[in-house]
Amino acid sequence: MKAKIDKKEYIKLCSSVKNLSVFNSPQWLDSVAETWDAVVILNNTGDVIGGFPYCIKKHLLFDATSMPVLTPHLSVTIDENYTEHKEKINTLLIDQLPNTSYQSLILDPFTKNYVPWKWKNYTITTRYTFQLSKPGNYQDNVKGHLKSAEKKLKIEEYTDIAEHYRLTCETYRSQNLIPTHSFVQLEKIYTINKNRIKLIKCVDENNETHASILCVYDDQFFYNISSGRRQDALRGAVTYITDYAIKWSIANNKIFDFEGSSIQSIYKYYEPFGGDLVTHYRVTKSSNKLIHFLAAITNRI
Amino acid sequence: VNLTINKEKYSFFVDEQAHDLPIFFHYSYLDAVTQGNWDGLVIEEDNSPIAIFIIHQKIKFGFKCIINPPLSPYCGLWVASNYSSKANKIIPFLAAYLKDKYSYINFTLHHTYKSHLPWAWEGFHQNQKMTMTIANKDSDQVFDQYEKVVKSDIRNAHKSLQIGLISDLEAELPILTKGLLMSGMNKERASKIIIELSKLPQIKLYKAYDQNGTTHGAILIAQDNKNVYNLINGRSEKSSRGAMSMLMDHVIKYAMSSEKTFDFEGSTLPGVYQFFKSFNPEITTYHQLYKSRYKVTDTLIKTMGLV
Numbered sequence: 341m342k343a344k345i346d347k348k349e350y351i352k353l354c355s356s357v358k359n360l361s362v363f364n365s366p367q368w369l370d371s372v373a374e375t376w377d378a379v380v381i382l383n384n385t386g387d388v389i390g391g392f393p394y395c396i397k398k399h400l401l402f403d404a405t406s407m408p409v410l411t412p413h414l415s416v417t418i419d420e421n422y423t424e425h426k427e428k429i430n431t432l433l434i435d436q437l438p439n440t441s442y443q444s445l446i447l448d449p450f451t452k453n454y455v456p457w458k459w460k461n462y463t464i465t466t467r468y469t470f471q472l473s474k475p476g477n478y479q480d481n482v483k484g485h486l487k488s489a490e491k492k493l494k495i496e497e498y499t500d501i502a503e504h505y506r507l508t509c510e511t512y513r514s515q516n517l518i519p520t521h522s523f524v525q526l527e528k529i530y531t532i533n534k535n536r537i538k539l540i541k542c543v544d545e546n547n548e549t550h551a552s553i554l555c556v557y558d559d560q561f562f563y564n565i566s567s568g569r570r571q572d573a574l575r576g577a578v579t580y581i582t583d584y585a586i587k588w589s590i591a592n593n594k595i596f597d598f599e600g601s602s603i604q605s606i607y608k609y610y611e612p613f614g615g616d617l618v619t620h621y622r623v624t625k626s627s628n629k630l631i632h633f634l635a636a637i638t639n640r641i
Numbered sequence: 642v643n644l645t646i647n648k649e650k651y652s653f654f655v656d657e658q659a660h661d662l663p664i665f666f667h668y669s670y671l672d673a674v675t676q677g678n679w680d681g682l683v684i685e686e687d688n689s690p691i692a693i694f695i696i697h698q699k700i701k702f703g704f705k706c707i708i709n710p711p712l713s714p715y716c717g718l719w720v721a722s723n724y725s726s727k728a729n730k731i732i733p734f735l736a737a738y739l740k741d742k743y744s745y746i747n748f749t750l751h752h753t754y755k756s757h758l759p760w761a762w763e764g765f766h767q768n769q770k771m772t773m774t775i776a777n778k779d780s781d782q783v784f785d786q787y788e789k790v791v792k793s794d795i796r797n798a799h800k801s802l803q804i805g806l807i808s809d810l811e812a813e814l815p816i817l818t819k820g821l822l823m824s825g826m827n828k829e830r831a832s833k834i835i836i837e838l839s840k841l842p843q844i845k846l847y848k849a850y851d852q853n854g855t856t857h858g859a860i861l862i863a864q865d866n867k868n869v870y871n872l873i874n875g876r877s878e879k880s881s882r883g884a885m886s887m888l889m890d891h892v893i894k895y896a897m898s899s900e901k902t903f904d905f906e907g908s909t910l911p912g913v914y915q916f917f918k919s920f921n922p923e924i925t926t927y928h929q930l931y932k933s934r935y936k937v938t939d940t941l942i943k944t945m946g947l948v
Contacts, residue, residue: 455909604758
């Protein structure tokens, strides 16, 4: 086996594998990254058997291999006939990744063995998400929110991405945070991936929108990747849409992924929906001690 | 929530929870590995003990620190099974207590604690650790799942070696202490810990030896009601091919026949990892948590990786 950087071969691999994660698909990567590339693994006869996409961004004076916007994780895609060689394929792929000043990648929850990354001196930290694959065993506070929202709000699937962006910005503003992406970026993501995105909102009797979520799905999962609400949204507005999205997801045989946060308030909001807590790993590496120090003091490790 | 250092109450909690509690929390085990240099922090609610935390204190550069006792891969907090839903509520009180009393805290949670977030929310940093385990296999069939090379090594070793319990511990100390000496422990202390451990009913020591009685490899396992842990293993310089694989197979089968999980106490060191991996175990992760009371040292420890 050998590794090389070859985007075309990666695209070819993606067209032949089953259950490709939406975030690894060339279509998604085209929409979230200005430029991206991929490392691929070839077997002894030159066929592509594995691949890993990456995206390099400029941060001040440094170049960094990091996650594209609104992309919760990336994974190593392996041809199903070569899954028993997973560890070797991973090791070769990691070796071939460009040696940028700083690398920070979030691996998908299926990647349980982080040892090949550890051997290459990556720092491993754990992240969490909640996943629901059967009707929610909601706690009382969720039930209370739903009861309250059901009386005054109704759910609609819609297509106005500008309205969704406005609501997410309102949420960021209320928490004194800066949005992680621009409207232009979100519009591009929505336009390119329309066929696997659901925009859901809830409106009151005057047709005023109170909250909105954007979910993206593939064959197995339904990911909640962006949500926003009016500052004066009625009680239970976001819970009401989330419940709708969970039901849609289960009805379509998909696992609902909250894209859970390690932030205490968000974690505590998702937890009562009764999903399974699922871990995944963030791997980081710095090319020198100064960058490592800067990354550590800014909590990027 | 009330927190008190009290070995008597700790002991009472251990007796009550013995069916679930990992051996590393047992009074006698802690006495053996620390020579009695430990304390038990008991967390009570309405005067009932609901959790314990092991205090193994060391003074480093004049600072009071908490670290794991030797040969204790899992340590720190243990919440009584009937109070497990209260774990997240206890942690803020416990973290505040520890940060107030100690300059540096470093411990590893048992792998049954899946989320480290309640600790992270209290400012603790996390380091991901892993081990490998084999569970729920028939002791007669577990061999079939090993990799070919290991199977062949074991078959080969059986031709010239036998396995038996260690009766003359003094003679086997050079092999058993090897790993501890490599980790920086002095010879006298390493020997003392092994001798003290060997007196416990939960500890078993096996050796692989040839027809001349020469030892080729030795292993020390510890067990509680649910697990068998591979704590120490070593081989002689001229050991036969497969001696360690044969010993490992023996203790894995022992764990399976006792309906317990075998824990390799896995390592990410490539050689050790590949050896354990050849038995085809599951990977199990757990969390190491650490925090310094002072901002400067906390940043330094995190930045320089001085965990």
